[in-house]
Amino acid sequence: MSIVVTGATGHLGKHVVEGLLEKVPADQVTAVVRDEAKAADLAARGVRIAVADYDAPETLDGVFSAGDKVLLISSSAVGKDRVAQHKAVLDAARAAGVALLAYTSAPGSLTAALADDHRATEAAVLESGVPYTLLRNGWYNENYTENLAPVLEHGAVVQAAGEGRISTASRADYAAAAVAVLTGEGHENATYELGGDTAFDFTEYAAAVSRASGKEIVYNAVPAETYKGILTGAGVPEPFAAILAGVDESIAKGELLITSGDLSRLAGRPTTPITESIEAALKG
């Protein structure tokens, strides 16, 4: 019996594995990775490593065992058939008889196209009969704070989110919630709407970057089409730019404002304010 984390060498996965290692012995943790070399440090610490690819279902044979608790971290391959990728993991988990499958989904309020794969995966999870936990993760602070270079260069935060408010949290916060579910009891067939304790709009975000950087930064609210054009002009592939513009339209409608309190409740501590992540990013 193990706690199994897919996407374990990704940004979120790394936080989850570190959080697990603070709570359970390393030999009770399995990291599912595509590239074993990226997990050498984990292997050295006693974590079991399983090499598998969502695109090759046969590689998932033997990864899971009866009684395992599994965290399926959603695939980053937006534009590919992510639902098929997730179903391959779900099928292998069901066949093995796992005790729980937790899935990193998107907020139930999100209508943007990006949510389609998550809704379809959730439906497959429910249909499978496998005990599940839906971790409907809101947006990461890092989606913004890892992209400060153009903001500082142009003195502007450019988004198509109007005056919409968004409640983000750090990846570490979402990871802490996942760790609580994987190591705790009573999360079977629960759905959590996860987001930050505090919300901001992009005028406030620009002001926060201004304060932290000492540079004048304004919020330049543009229409979704204009934003898409700016992104493609900067080299973002058109389909992905359309997805990001769609997310901003959802933010404008308040769809990424999460008020459930589930995240800080599960993590057992307040979430990380955006200001803290801005300061951390500027320190580099």
Ligand SMILES: NC(=O)c1ccc[n+]([C@@H]2O[C@H](COP(=O)([O-])OP(=O)(O)OC[C@H]3O[C@@H](n4cnc5c(N)ncnc54)[C@H](OP(=O)(O)O)[C@@H]3O)[C@@H](O)[C@H]2O)c1
């Ligand atoms: N809530 C948000 O704001 C937000 C933002 C961005 C993404 N997301 C979603 O949340 C997930 C986790 O976020 P993150 O920041 O940790 O993303 P990330 O760093 O890109 O990690 C994605 C993980 O998925 C793994 N992966 C991708 N394709 C795979 C495949 N075919 N087979 C097996 N593993 C595969 C990657 O493996 P490698 O380590 O080998 O590359 C990586 O470990 C993302 O994948 C995405 O679905 C959410």
